[in-house]
Amino acid sequence: MHIAVAGNIGSGKTTLTKKLAKHYHWTPQFESVDDNPYLSDFYADMSQWSFHLQVYFLSKRYEQILDIREGGKSIIQDRTIYEDAYIFARSLHEGGNLNERDYANYMDLFQAMTRYIQAPDLLIYLKADIPKLVDQITKRGRDYENSIRIDYLQSLNNYYNSWIDNYDAGRLLVIDVNEMDYENRVEDFAQVVDKIDVELNGLFS
Numbered sequence: 001m002h003i004a005v006a007g008n009i010g011s012g013k014t015t016l017t018k019k020l021a022k023h024y025h026w027t028p029q030f031e032s033v034d035d036n037p038y039l040s041d042f043y044a045d046m047s048q049w050s051f052h053l054q055v056y057f058l059s060k061r062y063e064q065i066l067d068i069r070e071g072g073k074s075i076i077q078d079r080t081i082y083e084d085a086y087i088f089a090r091s092l093h094e095g096g097n098l099n100e101r102d103y104a105n106y107m108d109l110f111q112a113m114t115r116y117i118q119a120p121d122l123l124i125y126l127k128a129d130i131p132k133l134v135d136q137i138t139k140r141g142r143d144y145e146n147s148i149r150i151d152y153l154q155s156l157n158n159y160y161n162s163w164i165d166n167y168d169a170g171r172l173l174v175i176d177v178n179e180m181d182y183e184n185r186v187e188d189f190a191q192v193v194d195k196i197d198v199e200l201n202g203l204f205s
């Protein structure tokens with residue numbers, strides 16, 4: 001089984017992925033942030049480093065998909081390959097930080113790599129408004145994320161919402177996390193688990 005957690009920067013994917021992995025005994029798969037060789041350069045100069053960062057994420061995410069296919073285990077994945085292309089690359093392109101030639105080149109590569117992959121059995125989308133995202137990004141205090149602009153987060157949120165509105169590749173669960181604190185409040189985590197249980201029952205019926 002392949003479960004994926006999707007959502008904007010600071011929406012709480014990593015925390016939820018860890019907690020669900022423990023609860024359901026799934027194997028978690030995280031995105032490589034600490035050892036990412038481009039991320040801090042990217043935040044310092046997006047137009048210079050967008051293409052490099054996107055190719056890096058694409059290759060890492062593709063490796064993860066191969067692991068999911070070959071591993072035969074139930075996996076919960078922190079962010080999907082679709083978000084790289086349909087949210088980040090697109091937003092960077094529209095915002096003038098990824099030029100037409102590089103964007104077309106990237107999308108060709110993305111299409112070629114993803115032609116035969118399958119969507120997750122269940123996609124969990126963590127929907128959060130800008131104040132919640134800013135609050136969580138500020139709390140975790142990563143230096144290179146200090147420069148994140150509200151308009152960048154807003155643009156990503158807009159692309160997320162239109163992607164989710166049109167998503168029909170598999171089961172989808174949207175969780176509004178604006179008022180939630182599943183890290184510290186057991187009742188909030190229980191609420192999320194109840195919703196996932198319903199989806200899992202649907203998968204097997």
Ligand SMILES: Nc1ncnc2c1ncn2[C@@H]1O[C@H](COP(=O)(O)OP(=O)(O)OP(=O)(O)O)[C@@H](O)[C@H]1O
Nearest residue numbers: 008009010011012013014015033057078084088145
């Ligand atoms: N395709 C991409 N293009 C640009 N930046 C990306 C991309 N994928 C991830 N990132 C960046 O990598 C960093 C780590 O991602 P993010 O913070 O969303 O993950 P996270 O720490 O798991 O978030 P969460 O708070 O939901 O757990 C962020 O600064 C994010 O902007």
